[in-house]
Amino acid sequence: MAKGVLVDLTKCVGCGSCTVACKLWNDLKWDPQNPTVGDKVKLNDKNWTVVGRHEVKDKDGTPVWRFVKQQCFHCKEPACASACFAKAFQKTKEGPVIYYPHLCVGCRYCMVACPFNIPKYQWEKTFPLVTKCQMCSTRVAKGEAPACVSVCPAGVFKYGDREALLKEAKSIVAKDPKYVNHIFGEQEVGGTSWLYLSDIPFEQLGFKTNVTHRPLPSFTEKYMQATPYVAITWGAILTGLYHYTKRRNQIAKENNKNIKA
C-alpha cells in the first residue's frame, strides 16, 4: 500500500506554486540567492523542491520549454536509509523516506550514498542537519497528498497507490505516442515512489538516467551479513595459529637444546 506520485512533465507550466507550498508547509526560509524556479535552480537546505526550466527541442525539432520539478524520489529501497549508521533515515510503509534529526550524527554518508544527490546540508550552521523533502509524511500518514501535489493548478500530479499509478502510467505511454517510452522511477535504483512521464528524453531534462536498476542496498547487504561470520572464523583461525606456531617454536627450541647438549 505504498503511496506514490505520478508527474506528467508535459503539463507543467512552471508557475512554482508547488515550491511555495513546500516552503509554507515545512516552514522553510526564503533563499534570495537561490530561487526555486528558473534556469539555474538548485536544491539546498532551504529549497527542498525546485522547478527547473529547460530549453529543449521536441520531436519535430521545434524549440520548447519544459519544466522539471525536483525533489527526493523516495526510493523503494533507499540508499540513504541503508547508509545511515544511526538510523536517522527511515523508509515508512506509506512510502516517504523520513529524516529524524535527533538521531543524526552529521557524517553525511547519506549525501554521498544517494544516487540522485538529494540530501543537503546546513553548511553555515554550527550544528548542521541534513535536509530533504519528506514527502509531507504527516500529511501522507493522514491519507492526504503532499503539499506540493495538492496545490498544482495545472494537474501535473496524480497522488495514489504507487503500483496503481505505475499501471496507469504504462497505459498512458502505450496510448499516446507523444510520450517517450520510459517511466522514470519505474526501475531506477530498484524503483522510486515518484514516477515521471515526459515527451522529451529524460537525460535532456537533467535526469540521471545512467543509474543501476538494482536496489542500492543490495550492494552492501551481503557484505554486512557476512561480517559476523568472517569475524568469528577469522578469530578462530588466528587463535589456532597463535597456539600452533607458539608450540612449534617451543618444540624447535627444545630440539635445538637437545642437539647442543
Next chain:
Amino acid sequence: MAANAQKWSFRITPIRIFLMLLSLLCVGVIVFRLVTGLGMVTNLSDEWPWGLWIGFDVLCGVALAGGGYGTALIVHVLHKEYFSPIARSAMLTSLLGYLLVMAGLFLDIGQWFNFWRPFVSWGHTSVLFEVFWCVSCYTTVQILEFTEILTERVGTKYHALAVKALPVLMIIGIIFPTLHQSSLGGLYLLMVDKLYPLWWSPIIFFFFLLSSFFVGPAMICVETTLAGKAYDHWIPIPVLRKLIRISGYAMIVYLVLKVFDLVNRGVFNLMFKGNLEGNMFLIELVLGIIVPIIICFSGFSNSRAGLFTFGLLVSGGVVLNRMNVVITGMIRSTGVSYVPSLWEFAVSAGLVAMGILAYCFIVENFKILDHDGHGHAA
C-alpha cells in the same frame, strides 16, 4: 627498574618547535570549527560532502596505521620472532594513527556531541556502522595493548596483568582492523553510479584490505629510516628486506586481481584514455604498485635507500589511491571539483605534527626501539 630512575625527557629542536607551532595552529582551527560549524572553515559543499578530512585524515590514516595489525599478526600470532625488533614501534605508530583518525572523524561530523548515537541507534545495514564500531573498539584495544609498554614505567604493579591480557588483545586487535580496513572500501559499494569505474568495483573492499596490509611494511621502512636517522637506531637490512617481501607478494596478488577485475568489468581500457581519471589511476598503479614490486624483488632493496624508496612509493601509492577514491573518482559525477581550503590543510598537517611529536616523546621515554622481545631493563 633502571627506567624508573630516569627523568621524563623531551629534546627541543627547531623541527620540533615548528611541529609544535603547526599543532598549535591546528588546535586553534579545531576550536574555531567546533564553534562555528563546517561552512566557514572548509570548502565542503552539497556537491562535496566528504573532502580532505575524510580522505586523508581518516581513510589514509587508517590505511597507514595498518602496519600495526600486520605486524601483530606476523610477530605475535605467527610467532615469527625474527621480526620482533619492529613490533613495538609499528604498533605505536598504529595507535597514534588511530587516535588521529578518531580526532579527524570527530572534527568532520556535524553533530559532534551526538557522536555516540550509533552505539544505541543501530543502523546495522550501514557499512559505516561497522567502520564506526570497529574503529572505536580497535582504538580501545590498542590503548590496552599499549599498557603493556606503559606499565613498564608507570603503574608497574599492573604490568603482569597487562602481559597476561596481551595475547587475547592481540587477536581481537587483528580481527577488528581486518574488518574495518575492508569496510572503508565497502563504504563505496553504494556509489556504483558515482565513483569512476576504474576504482569502483564489487570487490573494492578487498582491494582496501589488501592494500592496508601491504602498506604496513612500507610504512615501517619509512618510519625506521626516519627513526634511524633521529635516534641512530638501525633495524638490520635483512629483517626489513624479508618484511617487505611479504608486502611484495601481497602486491602481486593485488595487481593480478586488479587487472582481472578491470578486464572482467570491461573497463580496462579506461586507464589509457588520457583523461584525469585514467592518468591518476596509471600513476597510482605504476608508481605505487609496479615499480615497488620491482624494487622489492631486485637487489636495490638490499640497501637502506632501496628500502626507503620502496616505503615512500608504496605509502604514497596508497595515499593516492584513497584520495583518488574520495576526490578524483567523484569529480565526474558531481560535476564540480573540490580543492580543500587552507584551513583544512592546516588541520591535517597539524594532526600529523601532533602524531610525530607524540611518537618522539614516547620513543624517548619508553622502551620502543631497543626492545628485543625479552623484556630486559633498558
